[in-house]
Structures are given as structure tokens and as C-alpha cells.
Amino acid sequence: MNRRFSWFNATSLTFGFAFLYLPILILVIYSFNESKLVTVWGGFSTKWYGELLGDQAFLDAAWVTLKVAVASSTIATVLGTMAAYVLMRAGRFLGRTVFSGMIYAPLVMPDVIMGLAFLLLFISIGLDRGVFTIILAHTTFTMCYVSVVVSSRLVTFDKSLEEAALDLGCTPFDAFKSVTLPIIAPAVISGWLLAFTLSLDDLVIASFAAGPSSTTLPMKVFSSVRLGVSPQINALSTILIAVVTLGVITASLVTKRQIARQKADEQAAART
């Protein structure tokens, strides 16, 4: 596309990004507000952070959420990578269409329907709802995202590298471990991160899959937000936003360096 960066482009970008970021910015600023009224500035204070950290219910919910997110995203990464490998490398097999359908369907399925389906499953097999059932539900829907991310990497990489390893006497597992896995590792890591964030963020599916004793952070946030805006939630949001922003920036710097190194390796290989 030709670059004629005009005042029109500048305005639309300015307004666009202001629209995307102002609400978050206001939220962050007002988490440091002394006043309990969320829309009136009453001076700088970090007391809501103190109150938040002293609130056992929030800490419990945060702990449940973290457990669920780590466990489900890890299992989902293993299953999702397997599924991607099956889709891209295993060739034709009976029921492949159904399989790929089940991989893509959760991406477009409304949360409420998936949550309802999980809950009815857990009840009909007589599984008590709690942390474990949230992990099962989150694993199932996030593994599909992992598999999409990993398969997009598998598509672009040169299959002959794997075949060369096999020809040189590697077992399929060795070939996967020493050739495929290092190449797709960035995709696997971003798949894990995506699964982790989705699990951290999910309200609806967790509400269906959770039992009375297992409240996740989004469920806690949702139930207190329904009663109106509260500065504690602003403080919590600010912490979460800070963590996510740091994570995303680190991840993008790491991938940038990795891509640069890969390019350098490829160039070195091309010269010899």
C-alpha cells in the first residue's frame, strides 16, 4: 500500500487508540484515588491496594484462579500440540473431519453454551464440581486455541527437516524432540500463554463448572461489580493489567530476539 500518511490517518489513529486505551487509563488512575467515590478525585492513595491484599476472599479466589490457569494451560498445551501434530502430520484417518471440527468449534462457540454443556456433563457423570472440574473445562476449550496456534507454525515449517532426521536414523520420538519441538517451541510457548490468559480471564465457563467452594477471581469480580463500581476492583484490575502488559512485552521481546537469531542462523547456513 502506498504511504501517504495524511492528517486523516493521524486523526483516526489518535482517536482509535485513545478509545482503546483511555478507559483502561482512567481505571488505573482512579485505583489510586483516596475517595471511595469512583468518579471524584480525592487525592493520591494506595489504600485500596492495602484493603485488597487484606481481603481473604480475594486472595482465595486469586489462588484458585492461578491453580486452575497453570494446570489447565499446561495440560491444554500438551493436548493442543498433539492435536495440531495430528491435524498437520498424521495424514488421513477415520473421523478426521469430526476431529478438526471439534478443534475449531470451541473457537466460535458462545461461552454460555459451552458452560452449560460442561455442567450438564459433570452432573450426569456424578462428578462433584470444584477446582478439578474448572480445570477440565478450561483445558478443553483452551486446547483448541493452542492447537490453532501450533498448527499455524507447523504449516510453515519445512517437513523435509523431520524426514531427514528420520532418514538419518532418529526414532520418530527423537525426531520430534530434537528437530520439530525446538522449531515449534515459540508457538508452543505462545499457545501456553494464550491458554493461560484465557483461563485467567474466563468468567462464564468457570461459573458453570465451579462448585460452591471454588470461586475464581473473575467470578468474584463479577459478583462485586454487579453491585456497582468499587475502588478495590480498580486496584485489582490495575495489578492484572500491569502483569499482563509486562508479560506481553517480555514475550514479544523474546520472540523478536528468537526470530533475529533464527534469521542469523539461516543466513549462516546459506553462506556455508
Place this chain on the structure above:
Amino acid sequence: MNNFRRALLIFVPYSWLIFFFLIPFVIVLKISLSDYAISIPPYTPQLDLSAGWAGITDFFGNLDFENFSFLASDALYYTAYLSSLKIALISTFLTLLVGYPIAYGMAQAPDEWRPTLMMLVILPFWTSFLIRIYAWIGILSNEGFLNQFLLWTGLIDAPLTVLNTPSAVYIGIVYGYLPFMILPIYAALEKLDGSLIEAAEDLGCSKFSAFWLVTLPLSRPGIIAGCFLVFIPALGEFVIPSLLGGTSTLMIGKTLYEEFFNNRDWPVASAVAVVLLLILIIPIILFQKNEERQREANG
């Protein structure tokens, strides 16, 4: 690949998805054909395998479409479906109006800005959806920042009621799903050959008609993809209508949730889910078709 290993590799994720994804939907379908009952679980019939063949025939004999005819007869449900469709359509259009200029600006920005601009679009996507929607409660409420700002500029004399109306839901959907609209349009615009526009202008097109006749049609696949990516999740949206929409905004995702948790009517909730899925199948298939055509066009 060793045959046994290959089978195992296929078997593990396949059986997981069948057990945790396919079977749950079969159960939803089954319960949608059952009747409400005051028992635990609150529906009937139960499959009674101990009664043998009679139990099975009894079970299937007692399934019916009563819940679906109930959905059709009760105004609450079909107005909820219609209002979801309307809200999803309007907000998809609004998202396009807001997103297109941003994607266009990004595509025309200097090369060295683009990774940063991309990151700025993607970053909100990683931030909790719930929190981003929550942020709007403080902005749209009667004493909120929007009203404070408008009163200060003198544009209005009395605060506008935006929160707990459908307008708040439109704003929420545009805000929440904007990255999904921007990214595919940007991808389409970025590939566009600039010399085509120059050619159009050399041949006497005004800037606007060059845009209308060249840029816009060539970015159509991106527009279509973006619209589906917003429309499909917006239709079943739950968080936005329940936080911003108040009681006056009917959306089917919220109705389903309330039917299940507040009324505990599982058969009707399941029937609502089945119908919503049937409605969603059409846009999902159209979206898939668009994606396939794109893939073919790109070789």
C-alpha cells in the same frame, strides 16, 4: 510414523474432545427434549438402564419437542433472540465504522511504526475482557466521566442516561471486539498494491473515488472476516449485556444464564442453547467459506 504410536497420538486428543466436547452437546440436546421436574437433577426422564429394554424405550418415548414449542410461544424468548440479532448486527456495523479508519491508518503508517501499532491493537486483547468492560461502568454512569466531560464542555445541560441502555451495550461490544475487526482489515489493506491507487488517480479518479472503487473492494475479504469475528461472539454475548445493559436489554446469552441459574429450568435453558447454536451455524458456515476462498486466492 510407527502405527501404534500414531494411533496413540490420535487417540489421546481425539477421545478427550469426544468426551469433553461432543458428549456434553449430546447431553444438552437430550435435556432440551426432556421435561422440567422438581427433583435432583431437575428434569425427567432419566435413563434407567436397570429396567432393561423397557427403560430405554420409556426414555425415548418420553422425549418431545415441548420446550421448543414453549420457546416459540413465549414472547420473552423470541424477542430475546431477535433483540440479540439486532444488537449484534448494529454493533458489528458500528465496529466496522470505528475499526476501518484505524486499520487504514495503520496500513498507511511508516514501516517502522507498524510493529508497535500492531502490538497496541493486540495488547487490550490480552487484558481481561471483564475488566475492560467494567471500565466502562465508571465512564457511562450518570455521574461518570462521559457526562462530567459533556457537562463541562456545555454540550448538554443534564446528564445523559447511557448505562443500562442498549447504547451502552453497543459501546461495550465495539470496544470489546474492536481488535477482531481491525486485524483482518489491516491484513487485507497491508497487502494492497499501492500502484493500483496511483493508477486510478492518474486515470482521473478523485482520492475519494479511488478509495471507493479500488481500496474498499480490495479490502472486502478483510471486512467480511472482521464482521463475522465480531458478529458471531456478539450474538451469544453474556458479560457485556449483564454489566452494561441493565434489565432493559434483552440478549439471549443472558436469558440462557438466568434461565439456568435463577429459574433452574434446565430443559428450557438447554432448548435455548440448541436454538442459539442452530442460528449460529449459518454465519459460521459463511465465515468458513470466506476463509477458504481467501486461502485459495492466496494460493
